[in-house]
Amino acid sequence: MIKNIFKNISQTFIKNGHRLTNQRRIVIEVILNHKTDHMTVEDIYESTKTISPNISLSTVYRIVDFLKQNNIIHKLQVDDDHYFYELINTEGSAIHPHFICKKCGKTIDILNEDILNHAAACQKNITSTYDFKIVSSTILYYGICSNCLEKLKPNALPKKNKKK
Numbered sequence: 001m002i003k004n005i006f007k008n009i010s011q012t013f014i015k016n017g018h019r020l021t022n023q024r025r026i027v028i029e030v031i032l033n034h035k036t037d038h039m040t041v042e043d044i045y046e047s048t049k050t051i052s053p054n055i056s057l058s059t060v061y062r063i064v065d066f067l068k069q070n071n072i073i074h075k076l077q078v079d080d081d082h083y084f085y086e087l088i089n090t091e092g093s094a095i096h097p098h099f100i101c102k103k104c105g106k107t108i109d110i111l112n113e114d115i116l117n118h119a120a121a122c123q124k125n126i127t128s129t130y131d132f133k134i135v136s137s138t139i140l141y142y143g144i145c146s147n148c149l150e151k152l153k154p155n156a157l158p159k160k161n162k163k164k
């Protein structure tokens, strides 16, 4: 699976006249290994350093920017001050939606297959209805997560005492 992703990425690079250098490879590896996390450039830098201790933050910034420009990763702007990066699905399907909790700030991936199918169908529909070519998309839902909702309930009892 990871091997396939690398293959796809290096093909994209060749097509665009770039090379998969060692440093670029390591950064992609880090992003792949944290596929379920939502990483900032600093996060990516911290993890990259454990593999390649001599790499500098500015190099990581440059590589992340390069990967973004080549549609390998996608920048998700959560609000004015917060954003993170995620790998773009190389199969070209719709990027998964996210739910962001306004209370605890947690970012949750929406990966339910049914919902993803609907999102993909919606994207297809937009493409054909408007004659657009969609290159990336961001679906963000803001609200209060189930954990925080639970805490907001009046008289919330510890879980073990909860009456059915």
Ligand SMILES: [Zn+2]
Binding pocket: 101, 102, 103, 104, 105, 106, 144, 145, 146, 147, 148, 149
């Ligand atoms: Zn929350």
Ligand SMILES: [Zn+2]
Binding pocket: 038, 086, 096, 098, 108, 109
């Ligand atoms: Zn995500």
